[in-house]
Amino acid sequence: xxxxxxxxxxxxxxxxxxxxxxxxxxxxxxxxxxxxxxxxxxxxxxxxxxxxxxxxxxxxxxxxxxxxxxxxxxxxxxxxxxxxxxxxxxxxxxxxxxxxxxxxxxxxxxxxxxxxxxxxxxxxxxxxxxxxxxxxxxxxxxxxxxxxxxxxxxxxxxxxxxxxxxxxxxxxxxxxxxxxxxxxxxxxxxxxxxxxxxxxxxxxxxxxxxxxxxxxxxxxxxxxxxxxxxxxxxxxxxxxxxxxxxxxxxxxxxxxxxxxxxxxxxxxxxxxxxxxxxxxxxxxxxxxxxxxxxxxxxxxxxxxxxxxxxxxxxxxxxxx
Numbered sequence: 599x600x601x602x603x604x605x606x607x608x609x610x611x612x613x614x615x616x617x618x619x620x621x622x623x624x625x626x627x628x629x630x631x632x633x634x635x636x637x638x639x640x641x642x643x644x645x646x647x648x649x650x651x652x653x654x655x656x657x658x659x660x661x662x663x664x665x666x667x668x669x670x671x672x673x674x675x676x677x678x679x680x681x682x683x684x685x686x687x688x689x690x691x692x693x694x695x696x697x698x699x700x701x702x703x704x705x706x707x708x709x710x711x712x713x714x715x716x717x718x719x720x721x722x723x724x725x726x727x728x729x730x731x732x733x734x735x736x737x738x739x740x741x742x743x744x745x746x747x748x749x750x751x752x753x754x755x756x757x758x759x760x761x762x763x764x765x766x767x768x769x770x771x772x773x774x775x776x777x778x779x780x781x782x783x784x785x786x787x788x789x790x791x792x793x794x795x796x797x798x799x800x801x802x803x804x805x806x807x808x809x810x811x812x813x814x815x816x817x818x819x820x821x822x823x824x825x826x827x828x829x830x831x832x833x834x835x836x837x838x839x840x841x842x843x844x845x846x847x848x849x850x851x852x853x854x855x856x857x858x859x860x861x862x863x864x865x866x867x868x869x870x871x872x873x874x875x876x877x878x879x880x881x882x883x884x885x886x887x888x889x890x891x892x893x894x895x896x897x898x899x900x901x902x903x904x905x906x907x908x909x910x911x912x913x914x915x916x917x918x
Contacts, residue, residue, distance in 0.1 A: 601667025604659050605675035611656035613682035617690055618649030619826070636823055657787075657815070664784065665791035670719035670856045673784050673846030674710060677839050677875070680882055681706060702881040709875030716868040717858040719850065727789060727853050735853050736810070739782040739845065746775035747821070750828075769829025772821050774837035779818035781845025786811035788854065835883040840876055 622643035640646045663672045681703040688695045750771035786807045793805040802808055825834040850856040859865070 601663045601672055602675060604663035604666065605672045606678060608656045608659035608663060609676050609678040610682050611652050611659060612676065612679040613686050615649045615652035615656060616679065616683040617686050618645050618652060619823075622646035622649060636827055637820070640823065660784070661787050661791065664788045665794060668719045668850060668856050669784060669788045669854055670717065670847045670850035670858065671714060673781070673850075674713055674843040677706070677710060677843055677879070680835065680839050680879060684882060684885060698881065699885050702878045702885070705874055706878035706882065709871045709873075709878055712871030713868055713875060716864045716871060717847075718864075719847075720857045726855070731853050732789070735785070735849065736782065739778065739785075743775050743778050743782075743817070743821070746771050746778065750775065765829040766833040767829075769825050769833035770837050772825035772828055773834035774841045776818050776821035776825055777838045777841030778845050779814055779821055780842045781849065783811055783814045783818055784842070784846045785849035785853065786814060788849075836876070836880050839879050 622640055622645045660672065660676070663675075684699055684703070685695070688699075750768045752767070754765055754768075789807040790802060790805050790811060793801040793807075822834075822838065825838065828834070851858060859868075
C-alpha cells in the first residue's frame with residue numbers, strides 16, 4: 599500500500615508542475631520548437647522554475663514508490679496526474695468543473711482500478727536484470743523515441759518544419775515520444791533503487807543507472823516541452839499520459855520479471871479496462887478547462903495582436 603500512496607503523491611506533484619509549466623509556456627514562439635532556444639526562453643519565466651521544483655519532488659516520490667513496489671503498478675497510478683491537473687487548473691483559473699470532467703475522472707479511476715486488479719502485478723527481481731537485457735531494452739526504447747521524433751518533425755513547428763503534417767500531429771507524436779522516454783526513465787529509476795536497498799544512499803552514486811536516468815529524464819523533459827510548444831494540450835496529452843505506463847509495464851514484465859495474471863479472462867478484462875482508461879484520458883483532454891481559449895480568457899490573455907498564434911498549453915513533463 600505504501601507504493602500506491604507514494605505514487606498518488608507523485609501524481610499530485612506532477613499535476614502542480616503541469617499547471618505551473620502551462621503558465622510558463624504561453625509566450626514561447628513555435629519557431630523555437632525542438633531547439634535548445636526553447637529551454638533558454640523558459641529560463642526567463644520564473645514560474646517555470648517552480649514547475650521544475652514540483653516535478654523534482656514528483657521524481658523523488660516516484661523513486662520512493664518504485665523502491666517500495668512494482669514498476670507495473672507505480673507507473674499506471676501516475677496517470678492520475680491528469681485529473682489532478684484538471685482539478686487544480688479549475689481552481690487556479692477560476693473555472694468550475696461540469697459533468698464531462700467529473701464523469702471522465704470517475705471513468706478514468708474505474709479503468710485504472712480495473713487494469714491494476716486484473717493484471718495484479720507481483721514483485722520481480724530488479725537485481726537480476728543482466729547487462730545485455732539493459733542494453734537491448736535501452737536500445738529498443740531509444741530507437742522508438744528516435745523514430746517518433748523523426749516522424750514528428752514533419753510539420754510546421756521548429757527547425758524541422760515543412761509543408762507536410764500539422765502542429766497538432768507534431769504535438770501528438772512528440773507527446774508519445776516524451777512519454778516513452780519517461781517510461782525508460784522509470785525503468786532506470788527502478789534499477790537504481792536496487793543499489794539503495796543493497797548499499798544505502800551512497801551506493802546510488804556508483805550505479806550507472808543514475809546517470810542514464812538523468813540523461814533520459816532530460817530527454818523526456820525536452821520532448822515534452824517541444825510537444826507542448828508545437829500544439830494544444832488536446833493533441834499532446836493522450837499519448838503522453840498513456841505511453842509512459844505502457845512502456846513501464848513492458849519493462850516490468852520483460853526485464854524485471856514482474857508477473858501478471860496470464861489467463862484469457864484476466865487479459866481480456868485488463869484490455870477492456872485499458873480502453874476505458876484511454877477513452878477517459880481523451881475525454882479529459884477535451885475539457886474546456888484545458889483549452890487555449892478558455893484559459894486565455896481566464897488569465898486575461900484574450901487580447902492578441904494580429905498574426906499571433908493561439909497560445910500553447912502545457913501539461914507536464916514528467917513522468918517517469
